[in-house]
Amino acid sequence: MLHFNIRTALTSAALGGAIAVAGTAATAVELRGWNIHVEDYPVSIAMESFAAEVAERTNGEITAKTFHNGVLGSQPDAIEQIRLGVIDFGEFSLGPMGQSIPETNVVSLPFIFPSIPDMYEMMDGEVGEAIGEGMIAKGIVPLGWYDAGARSFYNSVRPINTPADVEGLKVRVMSNDLFVGMVEAMDGNATPMAFGEVYQSIKTGVVDGAENNPPSYESTNHYEVAQFYSLTEHLIIPECLCMSLKSYEKLTPEQQEIVKEAGHTSALLQRELWQEREAASMETIAAGGTTVNTIEDKAPFQEAMGPVYDKFLADNPDLTDLVNLIRNAE
Structure with missing residues (x-):
């Protein structure tokens, strides 16, 4: 049975000797964050909210500064810098993570999530935990799952x-x-x-x-x-507010909990802002004369993807359980 607990994985990572054991006092920590988007984008607003909550709840012991517009480098470079601990946190699409974290490739399979609400539920539950296991093994801690639409x-x-x-x-x-x-x-x-x-x-x-x-x-x-x-x-490819495992393990257990909770809260805000942005875009294209049609039954599309899934699973047999976990979700 495929099951995972992020707390267990973090403990295992620490015991593995790659990272110093958490729990040492961390005072006046300043975290540097990467973001590719402009400052008024839903992702950016949510990241600023994350930083504000962390600062408030730690009484200023942890501050977080987000560098927007990709000024800290390209997304692939930033992902590697997160793994190395050069950048402390960032917001990334799971798509580009597939090169270094195979588990994240699964969400790039077409029609794997039936809908956006289903994606939320799965990523906030066992599916997100399973993908998180692969991310933590590569030095990245997921804090919250953001929405990039469909x-x-x-x-x-x-x-x-x-x-x-x-x-x-x-x-x-x-x-x-x-x-x-x-x-x-x-x-x-x-x-x-x-x-x-x-x-x-x-x-x-x-x-x-x-x-x-x-x-x-x-x-x-x-x-x-x-x-x-x-x-x-x-x-439907979710995005992730992530933290470097090296940076995370420098925090006290209490601070780690605050960071995780603030990450999830920011994800809920980002999803709300994204839905508002999507609704505004749909109004604009409708006013511009676009013909929009909704597809009630996606089963024929999902069935047509058989060869795509067959090839993916033949190339990645160790991801079969994760794919089935998503496809068989009630």
């Missing part, structure tokens, strides 16, 4: 209601074999390209469309050239 298809040709509607469409995807396989499994033509090239590529017919969450679709004006937005919600 990615859906948009194009300039037709609404997508079934997998057959993807057939023949030229779809821009991120450069990831999982996402290429996802489109190809529905007989579409997957085209990896830089995100900044998408608008012009749709406008000129190089591709018919792409896929992304509502704020990205709206803020880049892609809705001007791809008027059909189909809520497939095929990728």
Whole structure:
């Protein structure tokens, strides 16, 4: 049975000798945090809330400063710096973590989460704990699971209601074999390209469309050239407010508990802010003439992903239990 307790894993990590045992007094600790987003983004606001709560509840013994706009480096570099303890905390998509933490790759499987609320429940429960086990083993402690929305298809040709509607469409995807396989499994033509090239590529017919969450679709004006937005919600990839295990283990047990609780509280705030941002984006694209369609039955899409899952599990047999835990969740 796949089960995990973060407290147990942290204890094991300490006993393993890689980190000094927690519990030594920590006075006037200043934590440095990485964030790729601008300061008024939902993630950024939630991170500032996290810092404020930690400072207040530790009576100023711990302060946290978040460096926004990616000024501390690229996301892959920052993930490595978190592992090394050079940066103390940060907010990351689980997608890029897959290169160094295999467990995080599971959430990049298409249609693995039935919905955003299901993702919340699973990530706040046993699934999040299982993924956290892999993260802690690599030196990263998850503090809260943030929302990055659901990615859906948009194009300039037709609404997508079934997998057959993807057939023949030229779809821009991120450069990831999982996402290429996802489109190809529905007989579409997957085209990896830089995100900044998408608008012009749709406008000129190089591709018919792409896929992304509502704020990205709206803020880049892609809705001007791809008027059909189909809520497939095929990728629901959560993000994580994380702390370096090296930094975490320097805190007292009481401070560690405060940091974890503040992380979870910030995640609840971020989710609320993200939903508000999504709603505003949906209003904008509707006013701009976008045809939005909801897909009531996603089972045919999930069934079409069989080859994608088969290949992933053949390449990662040790992740079978985790995949099944998510897919079989009630």
